[in-house]
Amino acid sequence: MNDNTPHLPNDPREAAAYWFARVHSGRFTLAEKQQFGQWREADSRHEHEYRAIDEIWQAASLIAEDELRELLEAPQSHGGSRPRLSRRQWIAGGAAACAAALVAGVGLPRALTGSPSFEAEYATVAGEQRSETLPDGSVLELNTRSRIVVRYYDDQRRVELLEGEVMFSVAHNARQPFLVDAGPASVRVTGTQFNVRRDAAQVDVAVQSGSVEVTSGQWWNRHTATLTASQRTHVQPGELAAVEDTDIAALTAWRQGKVVFKEQPLERVIHEMNRYLASPIRLADSRLKGLSMTGVFNIRDADSFLQALRTTLPVAVRLRADGGADLALLR
Incomplete structure (x- = not known):
């Protein structure tokens, strides 16, 4: 392809949706037609994905025009009305929307995705x-x-x-x-x-x-x-x-039941520990956000973590009835 070739998605299905929208846009140039042909011939998957989308499109021609209009027409805004378009105009105008829906994978017909094994x-x-x-x-x-x-x-x-x-x-x-x-x-x-x-x-x-x-x-x-x-x-x-x-x-230490902190802000440390706790630890004093912490902790041992807070930082720990704790700055 030449230097004017568009930057296509790597995924064949997404690239097929891009070309489908261009083919039906009404602004498909001769240069694009050549690039499109080269893309289809470059990989058998390209041809397969494009044919799958085209089959869906052909099936749309079997839908009654008033039903098709309901599917494609966007909600009217500011009380205005849309001009009544021909079937051909509605289909061409809806091509990009159809392609985007196909890429998003929302409600795809079985003809495209098949049933999962x-x-x-x-x-x-x-x-x-x-x-x-x-x-x-x-x-x-x-x-x-x-x-x-x-x-x-x-x-x-x-x-x-x-x-x-x-x-x-x-x-x-x-x-x-x-x-x-x-x-x-x-x-x-x-x-x-x-x-x-x-x-x-x-x-x-x-x-x-x-x-x-x-x-x-x-x-x-x-x-x-x-x-x-x-x-x-x-x-x-x-x-x-x-x-x-x-x-x-360190990033995946959770697989061994650990969390690792290296000069992390206390607010971030507490957020991370709370992912594992049934009852959260809370910062009761905004000044605590300026503190930082380093250490390796067991994600299932909240008591040891709280004890480490007491011994390494100027923090007062108040336990709550729900099993959580509130942290305040020592005066």
Whole structure:
């Protein structure tokens, strides 16, 4: 392809959706037509994914026009009315919306995704950790307060990380890539060990061995980073941080029931410990945020952690009836 070729998503299905939207946009140029043909011929998966989307589109022609209009028409704003468009205009105008829905994987017909050959949901509560071995031998280690959905298809293995943290040890299978969807971030591998943590709108990815590809952003404006052993990045909506080196052993010490802090702000330390505690520790004095802490602690021994606070920092600990504790600065 020439230098004017658009930056396509790496995933064949997402790239197919991009080309589908361009073909039906009404602004498909001769240069794009040539690039599109080259893309389809470059890999059999490209042709397969594009045909799958096109079959869905052809099926839309069987829907009554008034029903199709209800599906495609956006809600009217400010009380205005839309001009009545022909069927051809409605179909062409809805191409991008259809493609975006296909990429998002929301409500995809069986003709595109097929039924999963394996499906399961796993979860942990506060302080709980569990390990699950999947049908292909891949192992998932779930940290505290985590929830995932696993689905295996013929052409891919997909995990949706709804919340929490998971260490993935993925069995190698180049023909069936392993995909992790974690809100604003997605991770693609064939076989490796890596850790993914999802806290609200932020996702952290770190690699122990092998390599992974992390992507974020909308399908038409993807940002991608490749991580190898002892590297990490984090993702927020619309932002993919630079790749950096990391201490993967310290980051995944939770697998041995430990947490490691190296000059961490006390507020961050308490937030981390609270992930494992049924009753939280609270900072009752905002001045405590300026303190920092270093140490290795057992995630199941809150009493030892509180004792360490008393001996290393100017902190008063007041135990509550619910089993938690409030921290104040010693006067």
